[in-house]
Amino acid sequence: MGYLDYRQKPFDQSPLGKGGFYENLNAETAPGRIEYNFDLSPTLHVPGDWNSQAENLELYEGTLWYKRDFAISPKEENRYFVHFGAVNYEAHVYLNGEKLGVHKGGFTPFQFEVSGKLKDGKNFLVVMVDNTRKQDEVPTVNTDWWNYGGITRDVNLLITPKTFISDYKIQLADNDMNVIEGYVQMDGNALGRTVQVAIPELNIEKSLTTDASGKADFQVPVTNIKYWSPDNPMLYAVNLSSGNESVDDKIGFRSIETAGKNILLNDKSIFLKGISIHDENPLIEGRLRSEGDMRMMLEWAKELGCNFVRLAHYTHNETMIRLADEMGLMVWAEIPVYWTISWENKETYQNAENQLMAAIERDKNRAGVIIWYVGNETPVTEARNEFMGKLVSKVKNFDDTRLVAAALEVERDGYTVEVDDPLGDQLDLASFNEYGGWYWDKPEELTKYTFDIHFDKPVVITEFGGGALAGFHGDKNTMWSEEHQEFIYEEQLKMLNKIDGLRGMTPWILVDFKSPRRQHPVYQNFWNRKGLISETGEKKKAFFVLQDYYESLD
Ligand code: GCB
Structure with missing residues (x-):
């Protein structure tokens, strides 16, 4: 409602452009029959999903309209952008009744320039959000997480100079740990601009000049640098300036690569002591909304003994990644290419x-x-191999300072677990999910299994686990009991320890999370119970099994 007329034509595509809720009219001030009123309607917190904010929205899937008033006095010397941290899934954005554009994809940021479109004084922004799942979208209709809809992350009005620093990359060079390199990109009248790059603690102060595309590449040698690592998550203050614009950041420098079956962080072999995490706060249900929420999750991971987190199954909040940097947690960053999506559809690929x-x-x-990372448990077919292969090449061409991986699947033949997905050839890790003791075979059988992994690469187990209801006890074979989950972890760790080249794991999962697939009324009640911590923050027995294991690796 509010978007389509009675012939199902979008109002914003009709010649008159009249009738849609984005006009933000009301019956008191406008002529005609106006059958909505934003100012008298219920409100929602932003950032925040709608499902957790109103009982009648818990299972709602469809469109919802947001309106926000704001005041500003735009200045001639500035440019303005409306920036969204994330909106799930499709956003139609209107400023003062005029359409700015549409964005699809529920977890990544986007922005629209509104220079010249702001009024002096009162303005209003209207966003129609649609979280309807569709076959050809990313993710597709079928996932194991709650389809939280709405404006789930911050919205900001950004103010910049006419010509401004729009992007930069500052990282250690791929092949030389004594060189910092990257680029600064300017937007606007950007040819021949001077940009200063300063990292005072490293005595770096470099003056660059932008080329015709507004870009300036640079390389500087460094000495006495303290490399970023989980033990010493050193972040350097970095300042970029041009004219009277100044941008501050905190950046760490490290190398990461593989050599045979080893993962090398700053040239030293490292074991990824990890855990998988969803972007969801169990205690107050819904997406993580604040830095406090995010810190809680990462503190739990630290308490477990982790140096690594798998941020599943989509792009998490930028603040989460920054906190991980600060707290010394390495990150596996995902996108929602999950299970079976429309491999043959070109638009799906582009998305x-x-x-x-x-x-x-x-x-x-x-x-x-x-x-x-490029995908989770995707089924091997030619179309999928091509789709995923293209994603891998895309990443490698753009960023050579990180590894590329996917969560592959296994096959079993007797007591042999095989990993031979052809996509593995293009990836840096032999990384896969396996649910021995839960979806296949009994926990007591696990130690009979051996692995046949067709890649001479570091092995990272991206998922294993089992469900338990916190506080429910039984013997080790009683399904849903904490003891059963504990038993699965014990036997899994014995089995996995025998793998030649095991270099890490991210068991599934740190905390119970909401999922429409999990409908057992007694033990699940719409929660996936594979968490090591319950939805009330209680640690289950298996938490301590993994904690002991990680401690034993030190
Ligand atoms: C998986 C999926 C994950 C599910 C999990 C489960 O393999 O990658 O998203 O939540 O299994 O609990 O079944």
Whole structure:
């Protein structure tokens, strides 16, 4: 409602452009029959999903309209942008009744320039959000997480000079740990601009001049640098300035690569002691909304003994990634290419690539991000191999300072677990999910299994686990009991320890999370119970099994 007329034509595409809710009219001031009124309607917190803010929206899927008034006195010497951290899934954005554009993809940022479109004084922004799942979208209709809709992350009005620093990449060079390199990109009248790059603690002060595309590449040698690592998550203050614009950031420098079956962080072999995490706060249900929410999740991961987090199954909040950088947690960063999506559809591919590149664009300066990932449990077919292969090449061409991976699937033949997905050839890790003791075979059988992994690469187990209802106890074979989950973890770790080249794991999952697939009324009640911590923050027995294991690796 509010978008389509009675012939199902979008109002904003009709010649008159009249009738849509984005006009923000009301019956008191406008002629005619106006059958909505934003000012008298219920409100929602932004950032925040709508499902967790009103009972009648918990299972709602469809469109919802937001309106926000704001006041500003735009200045001739500035440019203005409306920036969204994330909106799930499709956003139609209107300023003062005029359409700015449409964005698809529920977890990555986007913005519209509104220079020249702002009024002096009162303005209004209207956003129609649609979270309807569709076959050809990314993700598709079928996932194991709640389809939280709405404006789930911050919205900002950005004010810049006419010509401004729009992008930069500042990282350690791929092949030389004594060189910092990257670029600064300016937007506007950007030819021949002077940009200063300063990293005072490294005595770096470099003056660059932008080329015809507004870009300036640079390389500087460094000495006495403290490399970023989980033990010492050193972040350097970085300042970029041009004219009277100044941009501050905190950036860490590290190298990450593989050598045979080893993962090398700053040239030293490292084991990825990880855990998988959804962007969801169990305690107050819904998407993580604040830095406090995010810190809580990462503190739990630290308490478990982790140096690594798998931020599943889509791009998490930028603040989450920055906190991980600060707290010394390496990050596996995902996009929602999940299970079976429309491999043959060109628009679906483009959408996946856009989401991947938007994530990389946003987080490319975060030292903690060591792995870009292209998909989870995707079924081997020619079309899928091509789709995924293209994503891998895209990442590799753009960013050579990180690893590229996917969560592959396994096959079993007797007591042999095989990993031979052809996509593995193009990836940096032999990384896969396996649910021994839960979806296949009994926990007591696990130690009989051996692995046949067709890649001479570091092995990272991206998922294993089992469900347990916190506080429900039984013997180790009683399904849903904490003891059963504990038993699965014990036997899994014994089995996995035998893998030659095991270099990390991110068991599924840190905390119970909401999922429409999990409908057992007694044990699940719409929660996936594979968390090591319950939805009330209670640690289950398996938490301590993994904690002990990680401690034993030190
Ligand atoms: C998986 C999926 C994950 C699910 C999990 C489960 O393999 O990657 O998204 O939540 O299994 O609990 O079944």
